[in-house]
Amino acid sequence: MKVIQVKHAQEGGKQAFAQLKEAMDKGITTLGLATGSTPVTLYQEMVTSALDFSHLTSVNLDEYVGLSGENPQSYRYFMNEHLFNKKPFKETFVPNGQAKDLDEECARYNDIIAQHPIDLQVLGIGRNGHIGFNEPGTSFDVQTHVVALTDSTIEANKRYFDSIEEVPTHALSMGIASILKSKQIILMAFGKEKAAAVAKMIEGPVTEQLPASVLQMHPNVIVIVDEQAASELTK
Ligand code: F6R
Numbered sequence: 134m135k136v137i138q139v140k141h142a143q144e145g146g147k148q149a150f151a152q153l154k155e156a157m158d159k160g161i162t163t164l165g166l167a168t169g170s171t172p173v174t175l176y177q178e179m180v181t182s183a184l185d186f187s188h189l190t191s192v193n194l195d196e197y198v199g200l201s202g203e204n205p206q207s208y209r210y211f212m213n214e215h216l217f218n219k220k221p222f223k224e225t226f227v228p229n230g231q232a233k234d235l236d237e238e239c240a241r242y243n244d245i246i247a248q249h250p251i252d253l254q255v256l257g258i259g260r261n262g263h264i265g266f267n268e269p270g271t272s273f274d275v276q277t278h279v280v281a282l283t284d285s286t287i288e289a290n291k292r293y294f295d296s297i298e299e300v301p302t303h304a305l306s307m308g309i310a311s312i313l314k315s316k317q318i319i320l321m322a323f324g325k326e327k328a329a330a331v332a333k334m335i336e337g338p339v340t341e342q343l344p345a346s347v348l349q350m351h352p353n354v355i356v357i358v359d360e361q362a363a364s365e366l367t368k
Contacts, residue, residue, distance in 0.1 A: 134335060134354045138363050142323040145357045146174025149255070149319050152355060154184065156253045156317060163190045165254030165312070166216075167265075168208040171321050172255055176215045186220050190249050194256075194265040194312075196230040197301040198279065206293055224249075228277065228305035238305060239277040246277070246311050254315035258322050261285045262330040262343035266306035269342045275308035309347055317353045320345070322362040331358055332365035 139145045153164075153175070166172070179186070193212060202209035209227040217225050226245050232238035256264050263269065266280045281303055282290075291297040312318070322331050334345040335356065341347075348354045358366075 134349060134356055136335065136356045136358065136363075136366075139357060139359055141359050142171075142174045142321075145321050145323055145359055146172075146176075146178045148357050149175040149321055150178035150182070152319055153179070153253065154182075157184065157189075161252035161316075162188070163192060163249045163252050165251040165307075165315055166191050166193050166212065167255050167257050168193070168195070168211045169257045171257035171323060173215060175255065175321070179216060180219045184220075186222050189222050190224045191217075191222050191226065192246055192249055192251060192307075193225070193227040195304050195306040196228040198230050198235065198303040198305060199301050200230045202227070206299075228307075230301075230305060235279050235305065239279065242277040242305070242307070243311070246307065246314075251311075251315040252317065254312060254318045256312070256318060256320040256345075258320060258327060258330050258334065258345050259286055260289055260326050260330055262333060262345045264309070264312060264320070264345045264348075266304040267309050267312075267344045269344060271309065271341060271344055273309045273313075273341060273344075273347050276311050277305060277307055280304050280306050309344060313347065313351055315351075317355075318348060318351055319355045319357065320348065321357045323359045325361040325364065327358075327362040328365040331356070331362050332367070335366060336368060 196208045200207035333343045339346045
């Protein structure tokens with residue numbers, strides 16, 4: 134893992150954008166994308182750049198079960214608002230949280246990932262060390278799956294909803310096995326509340342109890358952290 138420390142999220146977005154640009158210069162075709170507050174500064178850099186993304190395909194990590202793409206809290210809506218409406222892509226994929234048969238939707242999404250191998254995957258990290266919505270205890274071998282969100286994740290995500298009761302209890306998430314197949318991974322983490330998870334991810338044992346620790350096994354990972362998120366690193 135290569136760790137890059139930056140002053141703040143703004144600079145983190147610029148760093149991540151520089152890595153993306155370098156990968157695009159090498160001819161990548163497929164981006165794996167994340168939602169949440171972390172990648173917003175990267176998406177701002179992309180939107181304000183002169184770069185054209187209309188030859189790229191994107192495959193998002195996850196979506197809440199039960200929310201339509203028109204729901205402002207859905208991840209499809211988030212992606213349209215922050216990136217796709219402003220910078221068109223060739224094709225964009227987000228799991229369908231409203232699919233009638235969720236197992237079928239997982240299989241469909243696995244096919245999409247198989248047809249569009251991810252060149253560069255953008256990740257955030259949960260306070261409990263989750264990546265995507267792969268919560269602690271999730272097997273490293275799973276592909277796209279239905280996830281029951283932990284109380285810690287529901288608590289963290291309630292800031293986007295009017296009340297905690299409105300936060301969906303389940304999500305569809307790309308699995309860790311699929312994330313690990315990405316050729317390159319950029320994980321960003323900003324803020325004090327990520328410090329413990331970041332330290333365990335980089336310096337702790339590889340364990341399913343801290344899903345992001347699996348990234349130690351991947352040959353091409355860049356971690357971009359601000360000073361606060363790096364504050365519990367010892368090395
Ligand atoms: C979002 C995702 C999640 C977030 C994580 C951090 O698509 O997969 O793993 O990256 O929950 O969320 P923020 O960035 O809001 O702190």
